[in-house]
Amino acid sequence: MSRLAVVVFNLGGPDSLKSVKPFLFNLFNDPAIIGLPTIPRWLIAKVVSARRAPIARAIYEKIGGRSPLVEQTETQMTALKTALDRRGIAGEVGVFMAMRYWHPMTRAAVDRVKAFRPDTVILLPLYPQYSTSTSGSSLNTWVRTAQARGLSAETHTICCYPTETGFVAALADLTKAGVEQARPHGPPRVLFSAHGLPKANIEKGDPYQSQVEMTAAAIVETMGIPDLDWVVCYQSRVGPLEWIGPDTDSEIERAGRDGVPVVVVPLAFVSEHSETLVELDLEYGELAEERGVPAYVRVPTVQAHDTFIDGLADLVTRAMTAEAGDGCLIEAGPAGGRLCSQVGARVCGGEWSMCPHVPDQNSDKQGQ
Ligand SMILES: C=CC1=C(C)c2cc3[nH]c(cc4nc(cc5[nH]c(cc1n2)c(C)c5CCC(=O)O)C(CCC(=O)O)=C4C)c(C)c3C=C
Numbered sequence: 409m410s411r412l413a414v415v416v417f418n419l420g421g422p423d424s425l426k427s428v429k430p431f432l433f434n435l436f437n438d439p440a441i442i443g444l445p446t447i448p449r450w451l452i453a454k455v456v457s458a459r460r461a462p463i464a465r466a467i468y469e470k471i472g473g474r475s476p477l478v479e480q481t482e483t484q485m486t487a488l489k490t491a492l493d494r495r496g497i498a499g500e501v502g503v504f505m506a507m508r509y510w511h512p513m514t515r516a517a518v519d520r521v522k523a524f525r526p527d528t529v530i531l532l533p534l535y536p537q538y539s540t541s542t543s544g545s546s547l548n549t550w551v552r553t554a555q556a557r558g559l560s561a562e563t564h565t566i567c568c569y570p571t572e573t574g575f576v577a578a579l580a581d582l583t584k585a586g587v588e589q590a591r592p593h594g595p596p597r598v599l600f601s602a603h604g605l606p607k608a609n610i611e612k613g614d615p616y617q618s619q620v621e622m623t624a625a626a627i628v629e630t631m632g633i634p635d636l637d638w639v640v641c642y643q644s645r646v647g648p649l650e651w652i653g654p655d656t657d658s659e660i661e662r663a664g665r666d667g668v669p670v671v672v673v674p675l676a677f678v679s680e681h682s683e684t685l686v687e688l689d690l691e692y693g694e695l696a697e698e699r700g701v702p703a704y705v706r707v708p709t710v711q712a713h714d715t716f717i718d719g720l721a722d723l724v725t726r727a728m729t730a731e732a733g734d735g736c737l738i739e740a741g742p743a744g745g746r747l748c749s750q751v752g753a754r755v756c757g758g759e760w761s762m763c764p765h766v767p768d769q770n771s772d773k774q775g776q
């Protein structure tokens with residue numbers, strides 16, 4: 409009987425206030441976050457994590473002293489397992505989680521998957537849009553750790569799914585409800601808010617920003633609301649580098665000046681955590697009130713929304729039948745999806761190469 413292991417990846421988050429500093433150290437010590445040689449990176453990570461820890465602890469204190477990301481991911485895993493079982497995949501299916509910066513981390517996940525004795529492994533980042541700093545880092549770490557610990561099953565990788573039909577339908581559904589809630593306060597402006605990235609990463613060819621824009625355009629198209637006012641913006645700037653924009657906070661200020669209600673849609677996160685529960689709900693909620701925004705509606709993340717989970721199950725079944733030699737990197741779209749190798753990403757000699765820039769077909773559709 410064949411055995412399929414699906415591994416889902418996310419960032420991870422501190423499970424107590426004590427683990428905030430080591431979590432931040434792991435994050436800043438990642439070469440995908442700070443691209444310096446080992447020793448200077450280690451030193452900078454020590455300094456920056458110590459400096460950031462009190463700020464981050466204050467953030468996590470507001471949500472019970474820990475990140476809810478692991479529990480949220482467990483709920484998604486259970487739903488995905490049910491969806492895959494419903495599809496009648498022959499053999500045993502196991503769903504595993506690998507977090508990048510806090511437990512359960514990659515090494516423990518590799519050992520669990522190895523003990524499961526899979527014939528096939530599907531790697532599924534819970535980041536719809538590919539960035540070297542998120543999916544790239546997780547997948548590289550997986551490939552290296554699996555090699556080091558002797559996990560050698562056939563592996564297929566899903567790089568990203570910025571316009572996957574089920575994912576887009578879930579967000580369109582949630583956003584429509586948000587727009588209806590805001591409408592009595594005036595014609596709403598939808599702020600599609602994604603986690604930001606330093607500009608330098610995009611200049612090196614990271615496709616994240618163009619994939620975020622593709623997601624936003626696909627949601628708007630699916631909603632089909634004529635003359636909808638919308639914009640893509642970026643939250644969570646940290647450090648001294650220049651980050652991509654516009655910033656979510658400046659968009660909230662603009663909405664205040666224009667006197668329009670806002671509907672804030674997190675489209676690069678699929679679960680709730682500090683970035684949504686604190687930054688969006690508390691910090692930006694307060695800013696909106698201060699700036700006289702007539703209504704502030706925050707749309708929930710997709711979590712275990714039926715169509716999202718179904719979309720993930722579709723990706724997994726497609727990845728199972730894709731050719732292993734391709735690296736099987738899937739970029740799924742409403743048109744049926746294509747192998748990501750067509751947009752250039754592949755696994756080269758066990759090392760994950762950067763996805764080159766995806767042609768930005770949708771930027772001219774961005775509304776204001
Ligand atoms: C699409 C998702 C994400 C991208 C891209 C990303 C890039 C990125 N992040 C930092 C620095 C921090 N991120 C922090 C928290 C955090 N980041 C993401 C996702 C993306 N990051 C999530 C889901 C979370 C929340 C984790 C949780 O609460 O469980 C933090 C810690 C919190 C804080 O101090 O504000 C930092 C720091 C950089 C530098 C970066 C790109 C280079």
Ligand SMILES: [Fe+2]
Nearest residue numbers: 419603604644
């Ligand atoms: Fe982050």
Ligand SMILES: [Fe+2]
Nearest residue numbers: 643644683687
């Ligand atoms: Fe943040």
